[in-house]
Amino acid sequence: MQKILVSTTVNGETCEFACEPDTSLLDALRTELRLTGSKEGCGSGDCGACTISLDGEMVCSCLVLAAEAQGRTIGTVEGIAEGSALHPLQTRFLEHAALQCGFCTPGFLVAAKSLLEKNPDPTETEIRYWLAGNLCRCTGYDKIIRAVQHAAADLRQERTGA
Amino acid sequence: MNDMSGKPQYRVVGTRPVRPDGIDKVTGKAVFSADHFVAGMIYGAILRSPHAHARIRSIDTSKAAALPGVKAVVTGADFPALKSMEVDLGEGGGDIVDMSVNCMARDKVFYDGHAVAAVAATSASIAAEALELITVDYEVLPHVTDLAAAMADDAPVLHARMRTKGLDTPSDKPTNVSMRFVMEKGDVAAGLARAKVVARGSFSSAPVHQGYLEPQACTVAYNSDGQVQIWASSQGAFMIRTVTAQVLNLPIADIRVTPLEIGGGFGGKTVIYLEPVAVLLSKKSGRPVRLAMSRSDVFRATGPAPGTICDVAIGCDENGIITGAEVTFSGSAGAFPGSGTHPAAVCSLAPYKIPDYRIVGHDVVTNMACTAAYRSPGAPPIIFAVESIVDELAGKLGMDPIDLRLRNAIQEGDPSPSGVPFGPIGLKEMLEAAKVHPHWSEPLEANQGRGIAAGYWPNFGGQSTASVSLTDDGTVIVTTGSPDIGGSRASMAMMAAEVIGLPYDSVRATVADTSSIGYSMLTGGSRTTFATGKAVVEATEKVVDGLKARAASIWGVDAGAVEWAGGEARCTAQDKEGTLSVRELCGKGGPISAEATVNPPDPGPGIAVQIVDVEVDPDTGTVTVLRVTALQDVGRAIHPSYVEGQMQGGVVQGIGWALNEGYVFNAKGQLDNAGFLDYRIPVASDLPMISTVMIEVPWPSHPFGVKGVGEAPICPPMGAVANAVSAATGVRMHHLPMSPDRILTEVAAAQ
Ligand code: FES
Numbered sequence: 075m076q077k078i079l080v081s082t083t084v085n086g087e088t089c090e091f092a093c094e095p096d097t098s099l100l101d102a103l104r105t106e107l108r109l110t111g112s113k114e115g116c117g118s119g120d121c122g123a124c125t126i127s128l129d130g131e132m133v134c135s136c137l138v139l140a141a142e143a144q145g146r147t148i149g150t151v152e153g154i155a156e157g158s159a160l161h162p163l164q165t166r167f168l169e170h171a172a173l174q175c176g177f178c179t180p181g182f183l184v185a186a187k188s189l190l191e192k193n194p195d196p197t198e199t200e201i202r203y204w205l206a207g208n209l210c211r212c213t214g215y216d217k218i219i220r221a222v223q224h225a226a227a228d229l230r231q232e233r234t235g236a
Numbered sequence: 237m238n239d240m241s242g243k244p245q246y247r248v249v250g251t252r253p254v255r256p257d258g259i260d261k262v263t264g265k266a267v268f269s270a271d272h273f274v275a276g277m278i279y280g281a282i283l284r285s286p287h288a289h290a291r292i293r294s295i296d297t298s299k300a301a302a303l304p305g306v307k308a309v310v311t312g313a314d315f316p317a318l319k320s321m322e323v324d325l326g327e328g329g330g331d332i333v334d335m336s337v338n339c340m341a342r343d344k345v346f347y348d349g350h351a352v353a354a355v356a357a358t359s360a361s362i363a364a365e366a367l368e369l370i371t372v373d374y375e376v377l378p379h380v381t382d383l384a385a386a387m388a389d390d391a392p393v394l395h396a397r398m399r400t401k402g403l404d405t406p407s408d409k410p411t412n413v414s415m416r417f418v419m420e421k422g423d424v425a426a427g428l429a430r431a432k433v434v435a436r437g438s439f440s441s442a443p444v445h446q447g448y449l450e451p452q453a454c455t456v457a458y459n460s461d462g463q464v465q466i467w468a469s470s471q472g473a474f475m476i477r478t479v480t481a482q483v484l485n486l487p488i489a490d491i492r493v494t495p496l497e498i499g500g501g502f503g504g505k506t507v508i509y510l511e512p513v514a515v516l517l518s519k520k521s522g523r524p525v526r527l528a529m530s531r532s533d534v535f536r537a538t539g540p541a542p543g544t545i546c547d548v549a550i551g552c553d554e555n556g557i558i559t560g561a562e563v564t565f566s567g568s569a570g571a572f573p574g575s576g577t578h579p580a581a582v583c584s585l586a587p588y589k590i591p592d593y594r595i596v597g598h599d600v601v602t603n604m605a606c607t608a609a610y611r612s613p614g615a616p617p618i619i620f621a622v623e624s625i626v627d628e629l630a631g632k633l634g635m636d637p638i639d640l641r642l643r644n645a646i647q648e649g650d651p652s653p654s655g656v657p658f659g660p661i662g663l664k665e666m667l668e669a670a671k672v673h674p675h676w677s678e679p680l681e682a683n684q685g686r687g688i689a690a691g692y693w694p695n696f697g698g699q700s701t702a703s704v705s706l707t708d709d710g711t712v713i714v715t716t717g718s719p720d721i722g723g724s725r726a727s728m729a730m731m732a733a734e735v736i737g738l739p740y741d742s743v744r745a746t747v748a749d750t751s752s753i754g755y756s757m758l759t760g761g762s763r764t765t766f767a768t769g770k771a772v773v774e775a776t777e778k779v780v781d782g783l784k785a786r787a788a789s790i791w792g793v794d795a796g797a798v799e800w801a802g803g804e805a806r807c808t809a810q811d812k813e814g815t816l817s818v819r820e821l822c823g824k825g826g827p828i829s830a831e832a833t834v835n836p837p838d839p840g841p842g843i844a845v846q847i848v849d850v851e852v853d854p855d856t857g858t859v860t861v862l863r864v865t866a867l868q869d870v871g872r873a874i875h876p877s878y879v880e881g882q883m884q885g886g887v888v889q890g891i892g893w894a895l896n897e898g899y900v901f902n903a904k905g906q907l908d909n910a911g912f913l914d915y916r917i918p919v920a921s922d923l924p925m926i927s928t929v930m931i932e933v934p935w936p937s938h939p940f941g942v943k944g945v946g947e948a949p950i951c952p953p954m955g956a957v958a959n960a961v962s963a964a965t966g967v968r969m970h971h972l973p974m975s976p977d978r979i980l981t982e983v984a985a986a987q
């Protein structure tokens with residue numbers, strides 16, 4: 075099969091990869107770019123472990139073709155921290171033990187970041203519905219929701235307080 | 237270390253530090269099973285049976301083998317013939333022949349999704365293409381996926397040689413009932429005859445899946461000298477080593493298994509599926525091979541928990557004192573025996589003092605993937621049935637369901653199911669706490685109901701090895717062989733820090749590969765913080781002894797004249813004084829290290845009580861969970877956040893089991909809901925916060941009092957939710973999952 079050359083921006087850096095026409099963006103990120111932070115829990119859009127941002131919108135990268143990434147801007151879990159400074163979501167996930175196995179964590183972080191960018195002060199219900207496409211089998215979600223609530227407060231304070 | 241109340245005061249135990257693997261996991265750096273790349277690696281793929289039961293007449297792989305890019309093809313013919321032998325893996329286990337056939341079918345396939353052939357190719361797409369070129373000639377056989385149907389006299393028989401073990405009168409008739417297990421005490425007929433009130437009912441539950449988010453995957457490199465490297469996530473690297481060696485007749489030491497981060501297991505990763513296949517593919521191709529499951533492979537071909545049928549009768553006198561109980565149940569084991577019959581029987585009535593009882597369990601094979609352990613394997617659906625009947629009994633007596641349970645609750649000194657008296661066990665404490673909890677008295681509205689249930693799981697001990705070594709600069713490295721499935725590296729580091737008297741930050745905890753640490757049983761049975769924790773404490777104590785001896789020699793005093801406190805040696809000899817820190821001691825004469833292996837036979841029991849409020853929509857039958865309070869006797873919480881996490885996670889898995897989850901087979905015996913869209917696990921918007929109440933009744937045989945906490949929390953939820961639904965609707969529920977249609981049907985039938 076003839077490969078397609080794709081150039082794209084991932085976590086602020088331009089990069090190129092070659093992919094087959096039916097390769098998913100998730101596979102390309104993981105295999106071609108070795109960004110294995112995004113996980114495959116289902117490959118069918120049902121678990122959210124592969125959540126990334128594509129031109130600022132949250133998507134399941136398993137449902138996007140790699141070739142569609144041409145010229146677009148991608149954000150993955152690997153790009154959430156600024157250098158070695160963790161994002162408040164990451165800090166709060168750690169403090170609140172919002173991960174047990176951690177397999178769902180990258181997807182939750184990307185999805186929660188996207189929520190807080192759109193809605194800096196979400197209610198518990200809004201958080202629960204926004205994250206309803208991200209499955210976690212370990213935590214029962216309680217600590218994840220709390221971590222997001224605290225991170226939202228941190229970010230609001232950063233914005234007003236600084 | 238004790239305060240006035242006698243409760244030990246700890247510096248580190250009971251605090252909530254960030255876990256050692258935390259940053260890796262929030263930044264995407266943690267390496268899970270499908271994240272490991274090896275130079276020259278190629279991609280494997282497995283062809284799976286579309287039939288629930290069929291004889292394989294022939295397999296033609298020639299076209300696949302000829303496809304450019306295909307480097308190896310494997311079928312059942314490549315596997316060595318084995319002699320039947322039971323393998324005990326701690327939680328689960330079974331016959332090695334069954335385990336081998338489960339990895340790759342030989343003359344028959346036993347379930348939709350059973351592996352029949354495998355290929356390895358230079359790309360995943362070539363491997364997928366090659367699978368389509370394999371022709372399998374099947375003779376389709378009658379199948380049975382339903383548990384009751386599998387027990388019928390005229391059921392299609394899966395294994396012609398199977399005879400029921402444990403029958404009073406042995407039968408020579410081929411059967412699907414692999415075993416009958418009886419546990420009894422006293423005279424159940426007399427016990428029930430003494431009762432003033434008897435409640436009885438028949439219950440059933442569909443098979444459910446553990447639903448770990450990470451599909452099984454491994455990478456294997458077979459070298460021409462016979463040395464095998466396996467990188468995989470599982471609940472036991474040593475388990476992978478043992479079973480792979482036995483299935484392939486390889487020397488155990490030739491296999492080195494490196495545990496990668498594990499994306500959930502819940503018991504489902506206590507068995508292997510891919511590793512022996514990948515070893516053969518790697519051996520044939522001469523290349524490292526990655527083999528990974530898809531989500532549908534996981535549902536179709538990896539162990540669900542059994543479906544069950546269960547009849548329960550419990551009687552009590554007019555004061556609510558239980559006089560007798562009878563439990564008869566069956567579990568669908570899937571393709572090969574092992575549905576957790578024994579633990580289900582042990583747990584079913586364990587929370588209550590019952591003078592006369594009889595428990596009879598059956599293990600039944602069906603044309604479904606072979607079941608694997610799932611959190612308290614075997615027990616939860618049987619506990620659901622028993623707790624429903626206990627609730628029914630309270631209703632008949634007009635008694636508060638907590639009071640009824642309190643009157644019959646076991647306590648220290650009462651005989652446990654094994655006959656050995658219970659040690660300290662906090663069931664009464666939990667029930668008392670539940671009774672005064674604001675949740676129990678909060679008013680309910682129309683169509684709402686509240687339920688309570690208890691649940692017991694005995695927990696495991698088992699063999700564990702830990703090594704503790706100090707570095708020149710006085711930091712501590714703790715190494716174990718127990719895969720960290722939910723934060724155990726943090727608790728190991730905390731226990732070591734507590735013992736040596738250093739801050740948590742001075743301890744690093746890692747999980748080693750199978751060639752770098754002594755044998756450890758798999759992570760399962762809620763045993764790791766208990767048993768591996770004990771090994772860590774013992775190894776750390778040995779290190780402290782070494783430090784004291786070195787201090788004694790530096791000071792020229794007897795070892796008895798050195799005291800260890802606050803992370804340093806103190807000289808207590810009359811004429812001398814002084815202190816030496818870990819760092820100073822390590823700097824003089826090199827780092828100290830020690831190893832300890834334990835095999836504690838006496839784990840503390842797991843016991844939990846949960847209160848659940850639901851609202852049932854009378855028009856649609858939809859259940860909304862409004863409020864949950866989960867109580868558990870945790871012995872001692874080393875890292876309370878991760879203990880709470882176990883409780884909350886167990887509750888929510890149980891809510892899924894209660895309300896949505898269940899295998900659905902079509903008329904051909906194929907799994908119809910092999911994906912997260914149709915097999916719906918709870919999502920964030922389904923749930924409220926899960927409140928936790930940790931009751932600490934320390935367990936004497938663990939240095940800090942730990943009782944395993946991972947499994948007990950999945951025992952009460954189905955009973956608690958069912959009792960709440962019954963309270964809301966006025967109708968007893970008999971089947972899991974309590975899907976909306978099922979609830980409407982049961983309500984209509986009762987009217
Ligand atoms: S892997 Fe993309 S949604 Fe599950």
Ligand code: FES
Pocket residue numbers: 172173174175176177178179209210211212213449499500
């Ligand atoms: S922490 Fe394991 S799936 Fe969420």
